Amino acid sequence: MDDKTRAELYRMMVLIRTYEEAILRDYHADKKPAFDIGAGLVPGEMHLSAGQEPVAAGVCAHLRQHDAVTAPHRPHHVAIAKGVDLERMTAEIFGRESGLGRGRGGHMHLFDPATHFSCSGIVGEGLPPALGQAFAFKRAGADAVAVAFAGEGAANAGVFHESLNLAALWNLPVIFVVEDNDWAISVPRRASTAIGNNADRAFAYGIPGARVEDNDVEAVYTTAGEAVARARAGEGPTLLEIHTLRLWGHFEGDPQAYRDDLDEVPGRDPIPRYEQHLLAEQVLTEDSIRQVRQEASARVEKAIEFAKQSPIPAPERAAEYVFA
Amino acid sequence: MSVTQTPPAPTTSRRLTTAKAIVEGIAQEMERDPGVVVIGEDVGAYGGIFSSTAGLLDRFGPDRVMDTPISESAFIGLGTGAAVEGMRPIVELMFADFFGVCMDQIYNHMAKIHFESGGHVTVPMVLMTAAGGGYSDGAQHSQCLWGTFAHLPGMKVVVPSNPADAKGLMISAIRDDNPVVYMFHKGAMGLPWMAKNPRSVGPVPEEAYETPIGRAAVAREGADVTIVTLSLSVQHALDVAEDMIGEGVDVEVVDLRSLVPLDRETVLTSVAKTGRLIVVDEDYRSYGVSGEIAAIVAEQDPALLRAPVQRVAVPDVPLPYARVLEDAVLPNRERIRAAVRRLTQA
Numbered sequence: 001m002d003d004k005t006r007a008e009l010y011r012m013m014v015l016i017r018t019y020e021e022a023i024l025r026d027y028h029a030d031k032k033p034a035f036d037i038g039a040g041l042v043p044g045e046m047h048l049s050a051g052q053e054p055v056a057a058g059v060c061a062h063l064r065q066h067d068a069v070t071a072p073h074r075p076h077h078v079a080i081a082k083g084v085d086l087e088r089m090t091a092e093i094f095g096r097e098s099g100l101g102r103g104r105g106g107h108m109h110l111f112d113p114a115t116h117f118s119c120s121g122i123v124g125e126g127l128p129p130a131l132g133q134a135f136a137f138k139r140a141g142a143d144a145v146a147v148a149f150a151g152e153g154a155a156n157a158g159v160f161h162e163s164l165n166l167a168a169l170w171n172l173p174v175i176f177v178v179e180d181n182d183w184a185i186s187v188p189r190r191a192s193t194a195i196g197n198n199a200d201r202a203f204a205y206g207i208p209g210a211r212v213e214d215n216d217v218e219a220v221y222t223t224a225g226e227a228v229a230r231a232r233a234g235e236g237p238t239l240l241e242i243h244t245l246r247l248w249g250h251f252e253g254d255p256q257a258y259r260d261d262l263d264e265v266p267g268r269d270p271i272p273r274y275e276q277h278l279l280a281e282q283v284l285t286e287d288s289i290r291q292v293r294q295e296a297s298a299r300v301e302k303a304i305e306f307a308k309q310s311p312i313p314a315p316e317r318a319a320e321y322v323f324a
Numbered sequence: 325m326s327v328t329q330t331p332p333a334p335t336t337s338r339r340l341t342t343a344k345a346i347v348e349g350i351a352q353e354m355e356r357d358p359g360v361v362v363i364g365e366d367v368g369a370y371g372g373i374f375s376s377t378a379g380l381l382d383r384f385g386p387d388r389v390m391d392t393p394i395s396e397s398a399f400i401g402l403g404t405g406a407a408v409e410g411m412r413p414i415v416e417l418m419f420a421d422f423f424g425v426c427m428d429q430i431y432n433h434m435a436k437i438h439f440e441s442g443g444h445v446t447v448p449m450v451l452m453t454a455a456g457g458g459y460s461d462g463a464q465h466s467q468c469l470w471g472t473f474a475h476l477p478g479m480k481v482v483v484p485s486n487p488a489d490a491k492g493l494m495i496s497a498i499r500d501d502n503p504v505v506y507m508f509h510k511g512a513m514g515l516p517w518m519a520k521n522p523r524s525v526g527p528v529p530e531e532a533y534e535t536p537i538g539r540a541a542v543a544r545e546g547a548d549v550t551i552v553t554l555s556l557s558v559q560h561a562l563d564v565a566e567d568m569i570g571e572g573v574d575v576e577v578v579d580l581r582s583l584v585p586l587d588r589e590t591v592l593t594s595v596a597k598t599g600r601l602i603v604v605d606e607d608y609r610s611y612g613v614s615g616e617i618a619a620i621v622a623e624q625d626p627a628l629l630r631a632p633v634q635r636v637a638v639p640d641v642p643l644p645y646a647r648v649l650e651d652a653v654l655p656n657r658e659r660i661r662a663a664v665r666r667l668t669q670a
């Protein structure tokens with residue numbers, strides 16, 4: 001892997017983390033002293049993706065603007081890596097008129113036709129629309145692909161299996177990416193899943209499956225590259241599972257009392273680890289790291305500022321956009 | 325191809341069953357627009373188990389008429405994704421009763437994406453499904469359920485009662501930029517293997533035309549009492565209206581044709597004229613279409629009514645299997661006639 005690609009993976013991971021930290025800050029800023037989920041500039045459930053940056057960065061590095069992505073309820077890392085406009089995405093999270101969905105969607109319902117990005121708050125249900133996007137691309141004779149992201153909890157939903165079978169049967173250019181962060185809210189994977197490796201489920205549908213261990217962004221990049229190339233070449237779907245990390249709670253306000261792995265979590269943070277690695281390999285320097293962070297911070301703060309300055313939707317227009 | 329906006333008064337003498345009219349509408353749109361595909365269980369060689377896609381496979385081939393596995397969530401969601409990317413899929417859910425296994429794709433995805441995207445994404449898809457009972461198919465294969473779909477925002481719902489509207493509404497549904505749930509009644513399809521009303525065969529213009537979605541039709545004009553109804557029940561109501569001439573009662577029949585959007589104007593105009601309202605609905609009675617129609621009149625002006633509203637609907641019970649039991653709960657001619665008498669002799 002060349003140094004430019006590695007530096008780019010690092011840059012993307014830092015941008016995502018910087019973004020999630022900023023949302024974390026602003027989400028909680030006006031919910032004190034007693035946490036009230038419906039209060040503040042950013043109300044509602046908030047599922048942040050810190051720790052899962054390697055998945056989004058490694059997979060989306062292979063995608064072009066015309067490729068489609070569907071993400072689940074935890075979508076920010078994937079949206080950023082897919083190139084969704086940061087300002088309009090942030091405005092949507094702040095519920096503003098200039099947001100991607102004019103404030104009608106919110107953080108779990110981001111739709112960006114420009115980058116063919118969407119997400120859904122219903123576990124597992126983002127897979128079928130990705131099949132349809134892949135179907136349309138194939139019909140049009142394009143070499144675009146669709147990538148459906150889902151948590152490991154989604155791999156036990158019926159719709160996951162319906163989707164794998166249909167994608168395999170119709171040889172659709174889809175890549176299924178299971179983000180195994182060990183937890184589905186409070187339920188550990190071992191308590192929900194009858195099989196050790198979700199990628200093995202690919203075997204049941206006659207398609208290739210691969211699991212990447214250890215939240216390793218370079219391994220994600222390489223494995224996803226093969227899957228995307230297969231799909232582009234008309235060779236059909238692939239199922240990937242990536243062992244990643246939920247650095248924070250399931251959603252903000254989650255006390256995580258159920259979590260027995262908290263002690264080891266900070267040591268598993270993929271960003272300092274990759275940074276050290278790239279420093280040692282002389283891909284990065286202290287200076288370039290500082291610069292990457294500064295640039296990320298400037299971009300993120302600009303997006304947040306844009307959101308805060310954006311108009312709040314007019315309540316008398318709440319019934320609009322039901323029909324085209 | 326020329327597009328006629330409203331269904332030409334069927335001057336044609338050519339008569340088709342509702343099923344053949346639907347197929348003709350689909351085929352004409354498939355000819356016109358390569359983005360129209362048909363997806364569902366047994367829509368190919370079988371031609372749809374209620375003949376809604378008969379002959380399409382032979383004409384358009386397996387790339388455009390595609391049988392699916394029994395994976396309703398996957399293939400309905402696939403339709404949504406394809407529609408988002410600009411195709412115009414017609415996806416068949418074999419029976420409306422089966423929505424339970426795939427409703428999330430229908431009401432949380434197909435119907436909400438346009439709204440959640442602030443109008444930036446459209447989902448021009450048709451979800452075609454079979455509704456209704458009357459042939460002893462039991463509690464899981466006989467329901468109408470259109471009130472359930474119509475209750476949930478973001479999808480149009482059309483419910484044709486006759487062949488000409490069935491074709492025009494299908495063409496309108498395909499061309500519409502919104503998701504449209506197209507619900508045909510099995511008993512109104514004119515199938516050779518099911519008892520049928522002669523009204524399930526009727527004149528259908530040969531050219532492509534649109535029947536506007538959201539406009540009801542006055543299927544029969546009358547002065548004394550208004551029956552507001554939809555789908556197969558329109559046929560029963562027209563039969564009753566003809567019977568009642570002998571009793572000196574002049575019945576007006578309003579065929580809603582579409583539930584979303586709902587043509588409130590036509591309902592109110594008719595009730596203002598007759599002062600008496602009967603709602604006939606083959607869906608469950610409570611929390612549904614019949615209550616909605618009554619509410620429209622109550623909200624507008626209860627003084628329009630000279631007598632209380634009558635509802636003829638399925639009492640809140642699952643559809644029974646035994647013929648006599650099913651007949652006892654369906655809104656058949658006897659029950660409609662009794663309601664007309666109650667209202668006009670009171």
Ligand SMILES: Cc1ncc(C[n+]2csc(CCOP(=O)(O)OP(=O)(O)O)c2C)c(N)n1
Binds near residue numbers: 122123
């Ligand atoms: C169909 C459905 N069931 C339950 C939920 C509630 N819920 C939201 S996220 C979640 C856990 C999902 O776990 P996983 O798929 O592993 O993703 P993660 O949250 O770990 O990223 C649950 C149960 C839901 N949104 N949708």
